[in-house]
Amino acid sequence: MKIYRKRGMLTAAVLASALVLAACGDDADADDPDNGEAAPDEEEQPDDAAPVTITLAENAIRGGKNTEAAEWIEDSAIPEFENMMADEGVEVQVVFEGSGADDEDYKTTIALDLSTGGGPDVIGGFDGIWVGEFAQADYIQPLEEIHPDSSAWDGWDQIPEAVQENMSFEGQRYGIPGGTDGRVIYYNTELFAEAGLPEDWQPTSWAEILDAARALQQLDGVVPLQLNGGTAMGEATTMQGFLPLLVGTGAHIYDEDAGTWQGASPQMEQVLEFYAAVYGDEELGDPLLQQEAAGRDNSFLMFSEGEIGMLIEGDYLWRSVINPGSDLAPMENRDDVIGWAMIPAMEPGAGVNGQDFVSMSGGGGRVLNPNSDNPEVAWRLMEFLESPDALFERHADDPRITSRMDVNEQLIDDDMISFIAEEVLPITFYRPGLEEYPAVSIALQEATEAVVTGVSPEDAAAQYQSALEGIVGADNITD
Amino acid sequence: MPTTSPTDQLPQGPRDSAGPLRRQSKRRLDPDAAGLGRARASAFVAPAMVLIGVFLVFPALWTLYLGVTNWRLTGLAAAEPEFVGLDNYIDALTDDRFLGSLSRTFVFVIGSALAGQMVLGFTIAWLMRSAGKTMRGVVETLVLLAWILPASVIAWLWLVLLDRRDGTLNMILGTEGTAWLLEYPMQSIIAFNIFNGTAFSMLLFSSALASVPPSQLETARMSGARTLAILRDVVFPNIRGHILTVMLLVTLWTFNVFTPFLLTGGGPGQETEIFPVLIYRLALQTGELGRGAAFSLIMIVINLVIALIYLRVLRERRHT
Numbered sequence: 001m002k003i004y005r006k007r008g009m010l011t012a013a014v015l016a017s018a019l020v021l022a023a024c025g026d027d028a029d030a031d032d033p034d035n036g037e038a039a040p041d042e043e044e045q046p047d048d049a050a051p052v053t054i055t056l057a058e059n060a061i062r063g064g065k066n067t068e069a070a071e072w073i074e075d076s077a078i079p080e081f082e083n084m085m086a087d088e089g090v091e092v093q094v095v096f097e098g099s100g101a102d103d104e105d106y107k108t109t110i111a112l113d114l115s116t117g118g119g120p121d122v123i124g125g126f127d128g129i130w131v132g133e134f135a136q137a138d139y140i141q142p143l144e145e146i147h148p149d150s151s152a153w154d155g156w157d158q159i160p161e162a163v164q165e166n167m168s169f170e171g172q173r174y175g176i177p178g179g180t181d182g183r184v185i186y187y188n189t190e191l192f193a194e195a196g197l198p199e200d201w202q203p204t205s206w207a208e209i210l211d212a213a214r215a216l217q218q219l220d221g222v223v224p225l226q227l228n229g230g231t232a233m234g235e236a237t238t239m240q241g242f243l244p245l246l247v248g249t250g251a252h253i254y255d256e257d258a259g260t261w262q263g264a265s266p267q268m269e270q271v272l273e274f275y276a277a278v279y280g281d282e283e284l285g286d287p288l289l290q291q292e293a294a295g296r297d298n299s300f301l302m303f304s305e306g307e308i309g310m311l312i313e314g315d316y317l318w319r320s321v322i323n324p325g326s327d328l329a330p331m332e333n334r335d336d337v338i339g340w341a342m343i344p345a346m347e348p349g350a351g352v353n354g355q356d357f358v359s360m361s362g363g364g365g366r367v368l369n370p371n372s373d374n375p376e377v378a379w380r381l382m383e384f385l386e387s388p389d390a391l392f393e394r395h396a397d398d399p400r401i402t403s404r405m406d407v408n409e410q411l412i413d414d415d416m417i418s419f420i421a422e423e424v425l426p427i428t429f430y431r432p433g434l435e436e437y438p439a440v441s442i443a444l445q446e447a448t449e450a451v452v453t454g455v456s457p458e459d460a461a462a463q464y465q466s467a468l469e470g471i472v473g474a475d476n477i478t479d
Numbered sequence: 480m481p482t483t484s485p486t487d488q489l490p491q492g493p494r495d496s497a498g499p500l501r502r503q504s505k506r507r508l509d510p511d512a513a514g515l516g517r518a519r520a521s522a523f524v525a526p527a528m529v530l531i532g533v534f535l536v537f538p539a540l541w542t543l544y545l546g547v548t549n550w551r552l553t554g555l556a557a558a559e560p561e562f563v564g565l566d567n568y569i570d571a572l573t574d575d576r577f578l579g580s581l582s583r584t585f586v587f588v589i590g591s592a593l594a595g596q597m598v599l600g601f602t603i604a605w606l607m608r609s610a611g612k613t614m615r616g617v618v619e620t621l622v623l624l625a626w627i628l629p630a631s632v633i634a635w636l637w638l639v640l641l642d643r644r645d646g647t648l649n650m651i652l653g654t655e656g657t658a659w660l661l662e663y664p665m666q667s668i669i670a671f672n673i674f675n676g677t678a679f680s681m682l683l684f685s686s687a688l689a690s691v692p693p694s695q696l697e698t699a700r701m702s703g704a705r706t707l708a709i710l711r712d713v714v715f716p717n718i719r720g721h722i723l724t725v726m727l728l729v730t731l732w733t734f735n736v737f738t739p740f741l742l743t744g745g746g747p748g749q750e751t752e753i754f755p756v757l758i759y760r761l762a763l764q765t766g767e768l769g770r771g772a773a774f775s776l777i778m779i780v781i782n783l784v785i786a787l788i789y790l791r792v793l794r795e796r797r798h799t
Contacts, residue, residue, distance in 0.1 A: 111553050288661050435554040
């Protein structure tokens with residue numbers, strides 16, 4: 001132990017001087033040589049040459065949001081990493097900064113941290129669509145610039161280009177992607193049976209979804225369909241509600257070739273009309289639930305308790321929310337009761353590329369904080385967390401589509417996750433990773449909210465059009 | 480607000496405080512009454528001035544500067560904000576969301592601060608005068624408890640109370656399924672804020688009522704005056720200064736209060752988006768820091784105006 005500590009000091013000294021040199025050589029690093037990290041060091045080890053302290057943030061917290069991830073990080077990943085580094089003679093202490101906030105609030109926190117030149121060394125739970133705006137704000141930097149050795153990581157060969165793209169901006173990698181996902185319609189087979197609907201169900205048009213909802217409406221105390229709408233649900237409204245419907249009408253929110261955004265087009269109105277069909281007079285969905293501050297969590301709870309018939313969500317719901325081991329809305333009988341179906345286009349063949357079925361995908365990952373005092377060690381931690389061994393351990397009981405092909409081959413044996421990998425990913429679409437996107441997304445949420453609260457689809461579309469003009473300018477809109 | 484009270488009273492300050500010297504005050508007072516000399520006097524004042532400068536004047540000026548930029552939390556405009564002149568302010572004054580928020584804020588302030596906290600606070604203080612010691616202790620403890628508990632705890636209690644599915648209120652009233660926070664959002668946050676802040680008015684009115692000369696009350700009662708008449712002709716004239724003080728403080732606090740956000744998040748839609756919530760949503764949720772700063776400055780100005788009006792009324796009252 002003593003030897004390690006000495007060696008650790010030596011390494012730390014070498015690292016420190018290397019840092020100083022790096023700081024001299026590179027303007028980007030010279031912004032803030034001394035950030036908040038020094039304080040915890042001194043607190044933990046007041047009288048010793050402090051070990052290297054690395055902070056790791058995730059939007060995960062024990063007993064709350066993404067509890068499996070938090071438990072894995074605290075109970076096994078961190079101790080293993082610390083041991084591994086100690087074996088190499090570097091004494092490292094990893095501090096976990098958990099969080100259980102809504103994604104939007106988490107993003108705000110990170111942005112504020114980074115804007116002051118501080119923040120955790122490794123930032124997880126970083127949604128791919130934030131990369132553009134964070135990079136343009138100079139909050140994050142390409143991995144290669146922070147830590148040149150990062151390009152030599154052998155893991156990159158295992159991550160498909162398209163997935164790397166999730167955490168890239170203008171052709172440069174800003175972080176290691178954690179995986180991807182896909183959206184489907186989940187349904188409760190018990191309720192379906194009660195309503196006389198087939199337990200093996202696959203709608204081929206929006207009309208068939210509405211038909212199923214009408215059948216479910218006959219049951220007492222059941223909300224037939226949960227289609228996220230409104231601003232309270234945040235990005236979940238756009239990602240799980242609006243966009244999967246929009247690509248089902250044959251339109252993209254952003255036309256890459258023309259560089260224009262979708263305005264108040266007929267397709268836009270078709271989507272809003274579907275919202276009106278769900279939340280209008282027939283009340284196939286619960287309009288109040290869309291407006292509650294905790295509406296999304298409540299919808300999860302209701303679904304897990306058999307009070308919602310159909311719910312459109314990503315595989316996050318399956319893995320993390322209604323997983324029998326979850327703390328959010330666990331379902332003991334998940335595997336027996338919950339079925340899933342692909343999201344149909346408005347009519348067969350009406351989707352983008354003439355597709356019959358559509359989905360939306362996203363993905364996040366971890367970025368390396370350019371303000372880190374120890375980018376070398378922080379990068380080692382990122383590498384470690386995305387190593388096959390770590391991923392196997394993390395996802396043993398909680399499988400998902402990771403970013404690594406070598407891991408996915410062995411890991412995915414869960415029916416639901418295989419379905420996403422094999423059936424949904426080939427037909428899925430991604431959001432534009434542009435700076436304007438978050439603001440456009442809010443405008444879309446407001447349009448759905450208007451419809452949910454009784455505004456006509458035409459008026460909501462017109463409101464959206466004027467909001468969009470304020471965001472991207474009238475020239476960049478297709479009607 | 481704190482900046483105005485000293486500056487506003489400064490001209491009359493020395494005269495007021497120099498009570499024993501009043502006879503000389505026909506002539507101009509020697510400005511150096513303490514005999515410190517300019518240099519030493521400045522040295523005494525300097526630390527306070529530095530603090531005020533660093534924590535009050537500088538942030539206010541900084542807000543003024545940010546308000547004329549398009550600074551954002553993320554994106555290009557975060558790295559290199561551009562000067563946009565008065566656009567943010569012009570936007571604000573023509574923006575339905577801003578104007579709506581402003582009128583909602585006034586409804587909220589009048590409903591929860593003036594009509595709610597002050598009237599309720601006074602009523603409790605008045606009733607407690609004649610109540611027994613135990614009764615008084617219990618009531619005051621309860622009211623104070625609502626005041627000293629952290630706002631997040633209170634907000635949580637209210638969420639449970641008003642919950643749509645298993646809420647206490649729905650159980651008591653038998654109104655199952657009523658989503659109070661969605662169907663009566665403004666009423667809910669007004670009730671919440673009354674609950675939260677009545678204690679201050681109650682405390683201040685209790686001590687104010689203690690200062691009403693018992694002889695006057697007794698005389699009024701002997702002449703057969705009823706409660707309303709006593710309040711109007713004896714109590715209120717005696718505690719007018721206190722009423723104004725409570726009014727000023729409670730109005731300003733309520734104007735700036737953010738805790739309703741914990742209950743409704745500003746929703747549904749924008750129905751409980753009072754001014755501080757609007758600024759938070761704009762600046763931190765949408766990331767429009769420049770506009771948020773401009774709105775904040777408008778809010779500071781409104782605060783100053785309210786404070787000035789009250790102080791002027793207060794001073795005129797003192798002069799008469």
